[in-house]
Amino acid sequence: NAGVTQTPKFQVLKTGQSMTLQCAQDMNHNSMYWYRQDPGMGLRLIYYSASEGTTDKGEVPNGYNVSRLNKREFSLRLESAAPSQTSVYFCASRDTGRQVRTEAFFGQGTRLTVV
Amino acid sequence: GDSVTQMEGPVTLSEEAFLTINCTYTATGYPSLFWYVQYPGEGLQLLLKATKADDKGSNKGFEATYRKETTSFHLEKGSVQVSDSAVYFCALSQSNYQLIWGAGTKLIIKP
Numbered sequence: 001n002a003g004v005t006q007t008p009k010f011q012v013l014k015t016g017q018s019m020t021l022q023c024a025q026d027m028n029h030n031s032m033y034w035y036r037q038d039p040g041m042g043l044r045l046i047y048y049s050a051s052e053g054t055t056d057k058g059e060v061p062n063g064y065n066v067s068r069l070n071k072r073e074f075s076l077r078l079e080s081a082a083p084s085q086t087s088v089y090f091c092a093s094r095d096t097g098r099q100v101r102t103e104a105f106f107g108q109g110t111r112l113t114v115v
Numbered sequence: 116g117d118s119v120t121q122m123e124g125p126v127t128l129s130e131e132a133f134l135t136i137n138c139t140y141t142a143t144g145y146p147s148l149f150w151y152v153q154y155p156g157e158g159l160q161l162l163l164k165a166t167k168a169d170d171k172g173s174n175k176g177f178e179a180t181y182r183k184e185t186t187s188f189h190l191e192k193g194s195v196q197v198s199d200s201a202v203y204f205c206a207l208s209q210s211n212y213q214l215i216w217g218a219g220t221k222l223i224i225k226p
Contacts, residue, residue: 004158031212042204042218043159050212058213090158094214101147101166101208106158 002026006091006107013081013114021076021110023091031094032074033104034058034066036087043090049074050096081114088112117142121205121217128195129225136190136220138179138205146207148172148181148188153202153219162190162203200224 007022025032030051035043035058045058049068063085065077074093078085088111092104122137140148147166151159163172168183177192188205205217 033214043216045213048212056212092159094212096212101210103147103149103161103164103208104159104214106160108158 004091004093004105004107006089006110008110009108010111011113013078013112015082015114017081018077018079019081020078021089021091021112022073023075023107024073025091025093025105026072027093027095027105028071029093029095029105030071031096032068033092033094034064034074034076035090035092036060036085037090037109038087046076046089078112081112083114086112086114117146117207117209117215119205119207119215119217121203121220124202124219124221125223126220127223127225130197131194132224134190134192134195134199134222136203136205136222138188138190138217140186140188140205140207140215142186142207142209142215144210145183146209148179149206149208149214150177150179150188150190151204151206153204155201159204195222195224197224197226 004025033048034046047066049055052071091107118141149164150162152162163174165172165181171180202219204219
């Protein structure tokens with residue numbers, strides 16, 4: 001049981017390049033999330049998807065777009081990368097089908113550097 | 116709005132010392148409460164949870180009790196090991212789809 005899988009694990013981009021971070025979960029969870037974690041700091045929510053077909057902005061959505069491709073997959077796109085987007089990105093999922101006060105399961109993270 | 120406040124780190128202890136990491140929260144209603152652990156270079160893992168007042172979550176020697184009267188969920192361990200060195204996050208979930216996170220507390224255990 002893989003849980004939450006993120007690809008790639010590491011990426012270096014040049015300023016202005018675009019890329020898509022992929023996330024897939026095999027736990028049949030309804031809700032999925034993208035967070036960023038800057039050095040020495042906590043988690044900041046970028047976007048989330050409460051269910052297939054819906055997405056909502058979090059605390060720091062500027063410069064990002066998301067797609068909930070199906071129930072399993074939730075991708076994060078950087079259209080024009082900036083050095084300020086250098087961070088570690090975490091995808092998470094939760095089972096919110098019957099009740100919403102459930103725990104989140106995290107991927108291993110994507111370490112992105114924008115030069 | 117809802118919020119979670121954790122004690123600032125880093126917390127530095129010697130091996131076999133007693134650990135307490137404070138966590139207090141502000142929330143309406145009856146949230147679930149969680150502690151997560153993040154080892155260097157890894158993602159977050161659920162350490163323990165509690166879903167209602169007076170519940171005690173426990174795992175790997177760590178414990179935390181959901182105290183509604185003091186709105187707290189302090190993490191404790193009786194005897195820490197070097198392998199417990201990590202960042203610990205307190206979080207709550209409410210009747211919406213978001214989790215509210217504390218800022219994290221870095222724990223350093225010296226042999």
